[in-house]
Amino acid sequence: MLSSLLIIGVGFMGGSLALALREEGFEGKIFGLDINPESLKKAREKGVIDEGSTSYESVSDFEPEIVVFASPVRTFRDISKRLKPFLKEESVVTDLGSVKGQLVYDLEALLGARFVGAHPIAGTEKSGVEHSVPDLFRDKKLIITPTENTDREALSRVEKLWKAVGADIEFMDPFVHDWVFGAVSHLPHAVAFALIDALIDMSEDIDLFKYPGGGFKDFTRIAGSDPIMWRDIFLENKKNVLKAIEVYINSLQKLKSLIEHEAEGELTRYLEESRHRRMKLDEGS
Amino acid sequence: MLSSLLIIGVGFMGGSLALALREEGFEGKIFGLDINPESLKKAREKGVIDEGSTSYESVSDFEPEIVVFASPVRTFRDISKRLKPFLKEESVVTDLGSVKGQLVYDLEALLGARFVGAHPIAGTEKSGVEHSVPDLFRDKKLIITPTENTDREALSRVEKLWKAVGADIEFMDPFVHDWVFGAVSHLPHAVAFALIDALIDMSEDIDLFKYPGGGFKDFTRIAGSDPIMWRDIFLENKKNVLKAIEVYINSLQKLKSLIEHEAEGELTRYLEESRHRRMKLDEGS
Numbered sequence: 001m002l003s004s005l006l007i008i009g010v011g012f013m014g015g016s017l018a019l020a021l022r023e024e025g026f027e028g029k030i031f032g033l034d035i036n037p038e039s040l041k042k043a044r045e046k047g048v049i050d051e052g053s054t055s056y057e058s059v060s061d062f063e064p065e066i067v068v069f070a071s072p073v074r075t076f077r078d079i080s081k082r083l084k085p086f087l088k089e090e091s092v093v094t095d096l097g098s099v100k101g102q103l104v105y106d107l108e109a110l111l112g113a114r115f116v117g118a119h120p121i122a123g124t125e126k127s128g129v130e131h132s133v134p135d136l137f138r139d140k141k142l143i144i145t146p147t148e149n150t151d152r153e154a155l156s157r158v159e160k161l162w163k164a165v166g167a168d169i170e171f172m173d174p175f176v177h178d179w180v181f182g183a184v185s186h187l188p189h190a191v192a193f194a195l196i197d198a199l200i201d202m203s204e205d206i207d208l209f210k211y212p213g214g215g216f217k218d219f220t221r222i223a224g225s226d227p228i229m230w231r232d233i234f235l236e237n238k239k240n241v242l243k244a245i246e247v248y249i250n251s252l253q254k255l256k257s258l259i260e261h262e263a264e265g266e267l268t269r270y271l272e273e274s275r276h277r278r279m280k281l282d283e284g285s
Numbered sequence: 286m287l288s289s290l291l292i293i294g295v296g297f298m299g300g301s302l303a304l305a306l307r308e309e310g311f312e313g314k315i316f317g318l319d320i321n322p323e324s325l326k327k328a329r330e331k332g333v334i335d336e337g338s339t340s341y342e343s344v345s346d347f348e349p350e351i352v353v354f355a356s357p358v359r360t361f362r363d364i365s366k367r368l369k370p371f372l373k374e375e376s377v378v379t380d381l382g383s384v385k386g387q388l389v390y391d392l393e394a395l396l397g398a399r400f401v402g403a404h405p406i407a408g409t410e411k412s413g414v415e416h417s418v419p420d421l422f423r424d425k426k427l428i429i430t431p432t433e434n435t436d437r438e439a440l441s442r443v444e445k446l447w448k449a450v451g452a453d454i455e456f457m458d459p460f461v462h463d464w465v466f467g468a469v470s471h472l473p474h475a476v477a478f479a480l481i482d483a484l485i486d487m488s489e490d491i492d493l494f495k496y497p498g499g500g501f502k503d504f505t506r507i508a509g510s511d512p513i514m515w516r517d518i519f520l521e522n523k524k525n526v527l528k529a530i531e532v533y534i535n536s537l538q539k540l541k542s543l544i545e546h547e548a549e550g551e552l553t554r555y556l557e558e559s560r561h562r563r564m565k566l567d568e569g570s
Contacts, residue, residue, distance in 0.1 A: 185500075188504045198533040207463060212566050213425065216470065225402065235544065259530075270478070
């Protein structure tokens, strides 16, 4: 049975993991480490953490069994360096980051075989610990990306943690993970942020944001996501994100050209195929 | 008080208008004209229409007070030509189409000053009369696009129709309408269809559609919209849609370049501005 957990970066995702564990009857201690004392205060008030600190030194007192990185992904390397001197040998380290790939190997090099990369496929555009919810991970996919070096005991403890909160675990190579989620998650976010940017550009004479009907609000909801979190994801998964944006621009150029040339038949097929593929997703769920 | 209504193209939108009128106590006759007898059968079974026909000739018997075009926009010109011989002088004609602009003037030339262009800013990705709902238009924007020629009495009857079902009426020039909705509705649909197309392209080795987490399903829901309806919208509003796609590709190229050059500060600002503008939409609603 897990005795204590330390969440580094106490926001929406880390907070939701803590609440989920509490809901499942977890009675151990939950600690929080954050650069922002305000987040720690809110987290304590909401019952997300028992104790919080802004200083790495307190980690020696916490003696957490598992440490979870829940801050923007580009902070993980620095956190690992600062954390290590205060971490006992047996502590397992994992994360909630949306990028794996080289980052997993870098963290392994810094922290050893006890680092286990994980990525819950859950979340909303909300940020901040005050929005945390206990049922965020139930029946949601949770990708674990072990390497050839990963400690088996550490891996099994991270698996247990996620099983406890009802996640549906799947294993994936760290680099395959980044290709897949570069396409199905990072690309759609880029697409949504850029759509708002385009509408800002086109709003010179008429404020287009006065007409947000026809699914526009739902469609662009993910553009309300945390900018720092997404800046880090785009930069950390740069190669795959750039490739995905390129493929996407090609798809858009193809559509544009069909409209331009009024290629009725081909245009219909293009839209039908997209629709067909999209509809299959609903059937599968 | 309205005595009779004819819906041409009995699908989700036309069906929802009929159900909304019934819900508001409308006791007149509702007729349906459709090329598909199956749609008419479903519409009768659902109580959407009282009588249906596949032949224009029956319009002389129906003697509808108001005719509503509810089929894909590129069918409107042909329908007008075929309908006119069977339509009594006093009948008002309006539509539910997503494109106005030149189409409004063309229909006016075919049908006279009694044609009143209208566009309800409501709908879902669903199609088919069987999915019709009575509350689709309540508190939703309804754009009416009168021209300098529009008959004032016809205009006032169309206004009354939409007030009866709770829509929030706004007037707009037909060409301004097409610029605005080319940007806020047609562009997002193009963006969504193209996103699915890109994922099909990238799914050669790994079926990316197995990982539809992280808001992907909500984000691409509108790509489940009717292909024929959208082919017609894209072609009928070609000029504005192409322009909007161009501006959008520029926004995407800008984002791509910021990621490519790891321009942290500018990238953060780009994402923050998009987020800020998107968040304001929620506050306004």
